[in-house]
Amino acid sequence: MLRALHIRDFVIVDRADIEFDSGFTVFTGETGAGKSILIDALALALGERADLSVLREGATKAEISAVFTPTKDIGKWLEQHDLEAEDELVLRRVVDAQGRSRAYINGSPVNLTQLKEVGEQLIDIHGQHAHQSLLRGDNQRDLLDAHGAHQALKQDTLQAWKSWRVVLKKLEAATQDASSLAVAQEKLDWQISELQSLRLIAGEWDDISAEHTRLAHAQALIDGASSTLAMLDESESSTQHQLAVAVKTLGSLLKHDTSLQAVQDALVSASNDVNQAISDLNVYLSGVELDPARLSVVEARMSSLFDAARKLKTDPEHLFTLLQSLLAERDALIASTDIEALKQEESTLKQAYQAAAQTLSLARKKSATRLSQEVTTAMQTLAMQGGSFQIAVTETNPSGHGQDQIEFLVAGHTGTSPRPLAKVASGGELARISLALSVIASRAARVPTLIFDEVDSGIGGAVAEVVGRLLAELGNRHQVLCVTHLPQVAARGQYQFQVSKQQINQTTISKIERLQQPARIEEIARMLGGVKITETTREHAKELLTG
Structure with a gap:
């Protein structure tokens, strides 16, 4: 609270x-x-x-x-x-x-x-113009649903409506645009055929580009690796020989000055690295060779991929991803153009919506009967003796709100037929009915x-006393x-x-001031008598407070 x-x-x-x-x-x-x-x-x-x-x-x-x-x-x-x-x-x-x-x-x-x-x-706030909103059909429906606690049923109906409408629109589109969808599928089939004929492999473009670069520069790679190997290992002036001499020389000097140990260690490490490099170069040269035939095959493959990429307005490295995307797009298109399958799905979802709407309608009719009786009873104490209130629940076109039209009807006197609230209720009657609805509906409120x-x-007079009792009871x-x-x-x-x-x-x-009993008497007297407060109005105020 x-x-x-x-x-x-x-x-x-x-x-x-x-x-x-x-x-x-x-x-x-x-x-x-x-x-x-x-x-x-x-x-x-x-x-x-x-x-x-x-x-x-x-x-x-x-x-x-x-x-x-x-x-x-x-x-x-x-x-x-x-x-x-x-x-x-x-x-x-x-x-x-x-x-x-x-x-x-x-x-x-x-x-x-x-x-x-x-x-x-x-908090639930009932504004001073609430009775005017009663004249709108959507507000009458919302008030009935709130009183009957139909929120879950309304949500089920709305969700079923949305699902049905989505598939219904797909069916309408498939029926009306069959020719254009066929053209779209034909284009997809051609694009997919072009790509599938290439037998694409994920990541192929990166691999084949690297291989082409290696094959196209094979002679330069062999010459460069060979000359580097010669500098490292094939003469007395080679790097390997010079490092070995240096290591031996420093080794003989260490017995005279151990501070050369760090230099000695660095030379030994360098010698080991050079030996590893010589080994790696020998392995490399044993495996690399001139292969004009393979180069021709690789260039032909790259040319095919380039041609396909140009036709489909993409890059060669994106061809495999494009194929997957086009396959998914074609599957979706085939599903959307399967009119018989869509008809079946639409029929199933329509039945689901109608079942949800029917359940909501039955709940509304039950709540309408109960609320109509309660408001009719309240009217008898609100200076509308003999009057009656009725909520008509009739079938209308389906929507997200269900298949019901909700209309509040009122008969002001005994023997008269109930008619729409907007046509027969006076301003005062409308205010009283609105208040009765507010109080009765609020009894079920969870706030x-x-x-x-x-x-x-x-409202005034004896009716005001009834209103006071209603609110006090609430x-x-x-x-x-x-x-x-x-x-x-x-x-x-x-x-x-x-x-x-x-x-x-x-x-x-x-x-704003909270009133205690003496001040309440004065305020109630003011409300009763206006500017001039007399002992009579004070006595009347006391009677109201103690009554």
Whole structure:
């Protein structure tokens, strides 16, 4: 649950530190005092987009920190993202005067996507214009699915839809572009035939290039190696003979001066190296020979590889890799042009989609029946006696959302037929139905904290008392925060905060104060009686608080 909210320089709030308890908490205050600003600040900490308008005038940055008690699921999420899991969860957001935004979870920098992922597991916000969104079909479908916990079924249906559509597009392309695909395959067959006729070997070009260089310069290699061998070994002036004399001479001198030992050792090492070089040159000369016939074969092979590379617009060393690539491309093309195989695959995937969509549809119909009954019951207590609510689930064209059209229907009075919500519900009725849906759907919500931002607009009198009881009942299962202008709702809160505006140095500042019982009576009386508060309104306020 939400434990605390710390706000610095946000819109007209210079500084606010609010601590929260479980249960039902209300925020009240005059219009324009900044009640909804608190919700906006919290939404910012949960990952909503921000711009410079959130900065209090004259401030260099706005900063919001929200402190929560983490759930087990949040702990797992933090571990998966290599973030510190602590006894409290702190979401922090900073927006500076240059428009730069930074986000943190338990002090570690994160992106907005991560902040939103956490926020969706912590808080569900019902905005003051939620009832207007009920008029859109996609929102009606989403609300039903959320209430019925159809997320897994929706995901299965969407994935089956995507898989089916991919193969369906391949089938359509293969059917429509058969001639062009045949031309493409013919070109691939020619290219592959050219390369396969060469009997290519991986790494062949490097090997044959090295061999050609050796054969083409065989005479120079023989002459050079022979002359080097002669200098090293074949006369009294040879390097080998001179080193032997030097070693012997120094050896005779060592008995007179041992400091020559290092020189002696170096000469012995050099003599050994020369002997090894002489041996290696003899082995080399025994193996190298002039081979014009082999040179001719190698040059012919290189010419063939050059010709093929030129035709296929590549380099000779890439011919083997190109062949492998072309073979894979042809296999894929053959698979994509196998219309019968594609038809079979498309039929299988279509059946899989229809099965997933049918399972989702059955779940929706079951949830629709239950939710319709619950909302109809709630309408009887919301000044819509005799009215009924119905969710129609009818078949429509298949899509990633399934094969259902979801439509909310309402009958305002006994004996009237249910008609689409957008056509028959007045503004006040729509607001009441929206509130009933919000409360009923939220009973199944898995998030610990629910926020209602003036969702009770357009409601008054006895209906407001019912709304207050509904929200208070919801507070037994969730932490509920509600921004309200109705005294009947405010009186049902276990805790109440007053939001007010003050003028300080010609600047408007919003102040948030937690009210105790005497102050709550005054605030409820203000909400009941307006500017002038009388003893009568105070008595009425006391009755509401104790009722």
